[in-house]
Amino acid sequence: MEIPKKRKSLESQEITVINEVAKLLSKEPSFEKATEDILKILYSFWNVDLSFIALYNSDRKVVRIVKAFGFTKEEINRGIFRKGEGITGKVFKRGVPVVLTDLKTNPALLNRTQVRKRLKGNEVFIAVPIKVGGDIVGVLAVFKEFSSKDSVERGIEILMILGTLIGMFYRLSERIERERLEWEEERRLLREELKKTYNIHGIVGNSEAILNLIELIKKIAVTDSTVLITGESGTGKSLIARAIHFLSPRKEGPFITINCTAIPETLLEAELFGYEKGAFTGAYTSRRGKFEMANKGTIFLDEIGDMPLSLQGKILRVLQDKEIEPLGSEKVVKVDVRIIAATHRDLHALVKQGRFREDLYYRLNVVPIHIPPLRERKEDIPLLIEHFLKIYNSKYNKKVKLSPDVIDPLITYDWPGNIRELENTIERLVVMHDGVIRTTDLPPHILAFKQKQQQEGNCKLPLELQNTEREKIIEALERTGYVKSRAAKLLGYTFRQLDYRIRKYHIEIKKF
Numbered sequence: 370m371e372i373p374k375k376r377k378s379l380e381s382q383e384i385t386v387i388n389e390v391a392k393l394l395s396k397e398p399s400f401e402k403a404t405e406d407i408l409k410i411l412y413s414f415w416n417v418d419l420s421f422i423a424l425y426n427s428d429r430k431v432v433r434i435v436k437a438f439g440f441t442k443e444e445i446n447r448g449i450f451r452k453g454e455g456i457t458g459k460v461f462k463r464g465v466p467v468v469l470t471d472l473k474t475n476p477a478l479l480n481r482t483q484v485r486k487r488l489k490g491n492e493v494f495i496a497v498p499i500k501v502g503g504d505i506v507g508v509l510a511v512f513k514e515f516s517s518k519d520s521v522e523r524g525i526e527i528l529m530i531l532g533t534l535i536g537m538f539y540r541l542s543e544r545i546e547r548e549r550l551e552w553e554e555e556r557r558l559l560r561e562e563l564k565k566t567y568n569i570h571g572i573v574g575n576s577e578a579i580l581n582l583i584e585l586i587k588k589i590a591v592t593d594s595t596v597l598i599t600g601e602s603g604t605g606k607s608l609i610a611r612a613i614h615f616l617s618p619r620k621e622g623p624f625i626t627i628n629c630t631a632i633p634e635t636l637l638e639a640e641l642f643g644y645e646k647g648a649f650t651g652a653y654t655s656r657r658g659k660f661e662m663a664n665k666g667t668i669f670l671d672e673i674g675d676m677p678l679s680l681q682g683k684i685l686r687v688l689q690d691k692e693i694e695p696l697g698s699e700k701v702v703k704v705d706v707r708i709i710a711a712t713h714r715d716l717h718a719l720v721k722q723g724r725f726r727e728d729l730y731y732r733l734n735v736v737p738i739h740i741p742p743l744r745e746r747k748e749d750i751p752l753l754i755e756h757f758l759k760i761y762n763s764k765y766n767k768k769v770k771l772s773p774d775v776i777d778p779l780i781t782y783d784w785p786g787n788i789r790e791l792e793n794t795i796e797r798l799v800v801m802h803d804g805v806i807r808t809t810d811l812p813p814h815i816l817a818f819k820q821k822q823q824q825e826g827n828c829k830l831p832l833e834l835q836n837t838e839r840e841k842i843i844e845a846l847e848r849t850g851y852v853k854s855r856a857a858k859l860l861g862y863t864f865r866q867l868d869y870r871i872r873k874y875h876i877e878i879k880k881f
């Protein structure tokens with residue numbers, strides 16, 4: 370059917386359709402939903418019982434129905450056309466609208482969807498291209514009954530407008546989708562990167578020990594239970610305590626630290642529980658204690674192992690009854706605090722020595738967290754070095770780098786001061802040097818450690834061998850009743866050789 374040159378102005382019904390579609394597109398962000406609703410609008414405002422939108426799939430090189438109104442699922446699934454195939458394929462290929470009538474008999478209707486049998490016969494099939502700029506991205510098609518030839522012309526016009534609107538929206542959603550995918554990918558990579566290195570609240574490390582620790586603190590943070598953190602000096606006890614607080618529901622509340630070593634015994638009680646005016650000489654005003662200040666938050670009792678026995682009972686009372694009694698006061702104050710304690714000491718041993726209350730120990734040790742020393746998780750060293758380099762480079766506005774051979778002695782060193790020592794070492798290196806740091810720039814004790822290890826490694830038996838040798842000697846000593854000369858004979862050693870090994874392996878000589 371030919372498209373007449375002369376065009377009539379659009380009637381109000383058709384303007385309503387365009388208006389509704391424009392309104393829809395301005396508020397619906399999803400292309401999927403928008404196309405579905407456009408076809409519904411055609412049905413509601415323009416009596417289009419059957420319609421579809423087909424889009425080009427560049428992977429499979431076909432035009433495929435992606436949304437339809439009035440079609441069954443099977444009919445939609447059959448709606449796949451190659452370029453130039455059927456009316457849909459032709460409209461897509463040429464980019465011009467096509468109109469078909471006499472649909473019951475017209476051979477031009479490919480009837481791929483097999484919808485023909487459901488048609489009344491007087492419908493007109495109009496298919497228009499969905500265009501964006503010069504590109505054709507798909508086809509919009511309707512089966513509609515028209516009352517006169519004029520309205521068919523207007524129909525084409527209205528569908529062409531909709532085709533353009535859909536095309537614009539398609540391009541826009543395509544771009545948004547692409548940006549969303551890129552953004553998600555970026556976020557995923559970033560998250561992965563974060564997981565690898567900087568974990569929650571500045572806890573760096575990817576050793577099994579640190580990952581388990583992080584899992585554990587995430588779990589216990591949400592509970593209100595008392596936590597006891599143990600670990601050598603500088604292993605990160607304070608850091609972990611802080612992380613627990615900030616991962617807990619109390620994170621909006623205060624986090625109050627009290628270092629039980631740093632405060633003289635006489636002042637500690639006042640610090641912790643507060644005092645009333647006149648409670649002691651010099652108490653001119655009353656003062657709230659740290660427990661009260663920590664209300665609704667967390668109190669961190671650092672170095673609890675150094676807490677004087679006299680105060681341990683009072684701490685126990687807070688733990689049990691959640692109440693405190695300020696010095697020189699008659700009243701008790703209810704407090705809602707979570708207690709986290711830490712120590713580098715062996716509290717259990719202190720209990721045995723009678724220097725720490727056993728009942729308090731058990732009250733504190735509800736959730737024990739042990740942070741292993743750095744020498745037991747050397748995998749974390751490179752990450753920590755990188756972490757501290759970043760921090761101190763930015764603090765001192767420098768761009769100091771480590772040459773790769775510097776890492777090895779830093780990993781070999783046994784870090785008795787743990788992460789704090791590593792952090793101080795890196796800070797010092799950044800302050801003292803510019804550019805690339807070489808092995809010779811390392812502190813002498815770290816270099817000496819490496820050299821000593823190498824020397825020992827050269828003349829040392831492997832540990833397993835040492836153990837079997839030690840065991841053999843003990844066995845011989847047992848059999849000979851700890852008479853060294855006889856044991857030496859049994860082992861084929863001279864007396865001096867045996868004596869040397871007994872000392873080397875720290876073997877205890879039992880006296881009978």
Ligand SMILES: Nc1ncnc2c1ncn2[C@@H]1O[C@H](COP(=O)(O)OP(=O)(O)OP(=O)(O)O)[C@@H](O)[C@H]1O
Pocket residue numbers: 571572573574600601602603604605606607608609713756788789792
């Ligand atoms: N896993 C870690 N990742 C990053 N930084 C860490 C880590 N562990 C500790 N640190 C840093 O090392 C330093 C020492 O940590 P922290 O003060 O928490 O140790 P500590 O066990 O409380 O030491 P002390 O027993 O002397 O009180 C801090 O600057 C801390 O931020």
Ligand SMILES: [Mg+2]
Pocket residue numbers: 606607671
């Ligand atoms: Mg600390």
